[in-house]
Amino acid sequence: MIKFFRKIRQNLIMENKTSKYFRYAIGEIVLVVIGILIALQINNWNEERLENNREKITVQNLNTEFQENLRDLDSINTILKRTILATETIFAKFKEEDFQETDPIDSLLHHVIESPSWKPSEFVLNDLQNSGGLSKLNNPELKILLFNWSRFFKELQETMDQTEKTNVNLIEYIREHGSLRNIDTKSKIFPYRRSQLKMNNASLLQNIQFENYIDDKLYVLKEFEIAYTQAKILIQKILKETTIDEKGP
Numbered sequence: 001m002i003k004f005f006r007k008i009r010q011n012l013i014m015e016n017k018t019s020k021y022f023r024y025a026i027g028e029i030v031l032v033v034i035g036i037l038i039a040l041q042i043n044n045w046n047e048e049r050l051e052n053n054r055e056k057i058t059v060q061n062l063n064t065e066f067q068e069n070l071r072d073l074d075s076i077n078t079i080l081k082r083t084i085l086a087t088e089t090i091f092a093k094f095k096e097e098d099f100q101e102t103d104p105i106d107s108l109l110h111h112v113i114e115s116p117s118w119k120p121s122e123f124v125l126n127d128l129q130n131s132g133g134l135s136k137l138n139n140p141e142l143k144i145l146l147f148n149w150s151r152f153f154k155e156l157q158e159t160m161d162q163t164e165k166t167n168v169n170l171i172e173y174i175r176e177h178g179s180l181r182n183i184d185t186k187s188k189i190f191p192y193r194r195s196q197l198k199m200n201n202a203s204l205l206q207n208i209q210f211e212n213y214i215d216d217k218l219y220v221l222k223e224f225e226i227a228y229t230q231a232k233i234l235i236q237k238i239l240k241e242t243t244i245d246e247k248g249p
């Protein structure tokens with residue numbers, strides 16, 4: 001093609017048709033410019049298509065990640081409800097003179113000292129944030145939800161840390177004033193018999209310090225329960241925005 005255009009230019013010059021040569025040269029330049037513009041547009045289309053494909057994959061990965069997080073959260077909720085019920089039962093029994101049976105107390109304390117902890121996966125979201133891809137998402141609602149999730153999870157982490165702290169305080173108190181061994185016998189992984197020492201964990205219910213520890217534990221568990229509900233609602237919204245139909249994201 002280049003040789004063809006060069007031959008035309010040479011013929012025009014040899015025939016001394018300068019005006020026609022210039023008109024032809026201008027036309028050739030215009031064609032070249034148009035060709036470049038078309039090539040650039042095609043390249044832009046290809047880049048846009050690749051970017052859309054990358055975003056689609058990212059959104060799908062986000063959906064998978066938050067589906068797993070929701071399943072884990074529901075599992076934690078089972079433990080949370082059991083722990084709250086046991087803690088509320090213990091909390092209501094302080095100073096009850098007739099509540100002196102050791103076995104029910106040990107069973108309840110076994111569940112009270114459970115510490116529900118949730119560690120959701122954030123690999124895809126962190127990668128999206130670190131790469132700057134979060135700001136490039138085409139779905140504004142999804143961007144807001146993911147931003148809210150990051151902020152919410154920091155607050156949730158503080159609640160879980162506080163839950164663990166109250167649990168440690170409770171266990172330390174029982175270790176000093178009660179029998180952890182008797183409580184551990186309620187666990188399936190503890191194949192040993194109860195302590196032969198004369199120690200009754202029911203006596204803990206006569207102590208104001210132990211009551212305060214139970215109160216602390218119940219308070220943060222209730223906070224965790226509220227946070228669980230908020231987390232589930234937020235995850236469900238994210239899943240809705242990351243569900244891709246046949247028309248795309």
